[in-house]
Amino acid sequence: MYIALESLFGGGVNKLPVDCEFDFSKEELDGVFPFTTPVSVKGEIKNVVGVVTIEADITFSLEVFCDRCAEPVKLDFDIPMVHGLVSSLNEDDNDDYILIEDMKLDLLQLTLEDTFLALPSKFLCKEDCxxxxxxxxxxxxxxxxxxxxxxxxxxxxxxxxxxx
Ligand SMILES: [Zn+2]
Ligand SMILES: [Zn+2]
Structure with missing residues (x-):
């Protein structure tokens, strides 16, 4: 899933809506496939005086097993996706920026990375299980x-x- 960003970097438009759903049902996590419903990404990519950023919310549910009591549990997540996007890297830039090659943002890849980075190492059915x-x-x-x-x-x- 690629989003073409020529018009945004070129200044032709200053905002692009992001509204996608991804099927992560084949993504494995600790031996199970917990993404039983689509992963939604909603927000926008904007160009504010030459600074391009993506700001979106990644929302999804996971069907996992509690790490303490082993009962099945469905957990809802809402993860912010915020990145600066650059079409070329300057010396001043750092890892906070994502280099956009060929003016295309690979939204699926970015969603995968952000989602897995944000997942907790343990799942609990409730805090005080x-x-x-x-x-x-x-x-x-x-x-x-x-x-x-x-x-x-x-x-x-x-x-x-x-x-x-
Ligand atoms: Zn539990
Ligand atoms: Zn006992």
Whole structure:
């Protein structure tokens, strides 16, 4: 998905709307394919006195598994996409700018990069997810299990003596 930027860099227009949807259903993340709905990119590319920027919102949902309790969870994301775009690099420019080659912006590639950079390293069904019991596997968000709290092995030996 390329957006032609000749008119914008040339000053023929000073604004181009961005309104795209991408299918990321074949994008793998930790062994699963969580992008079950299209990824939407909405915003605009504008030229303000020769400075070209893209400002858009990337919105999508992910169907993943909670890293603590392993329950399936659907999470909504809204990620800002803000970049300066340049048609040639000057010495003053740095990594904040994206070099546009042949006056074409590869919006799909940029969306992929921004999306994956913004994803958290862990997904939680809720901030205070209690996870699962390491002994019986009960989901502690729903059940309280009857497992004893982990006992210090030295204490366990003492308790064993007492029982004898
Ligand atoms: Zn959870
Ligand atoms: Zn338990």
């Amino acid at each position: 209690k996870g699962v019991c390491t002994k019986c596997g009960a989901n502690l968000n729903n059940d309280s299990c009857n497992c004893k709290k982990d006992i210090d092995p030295r204490m366990e030996a003492l308790l064993g003596l007492l029982e004898d």
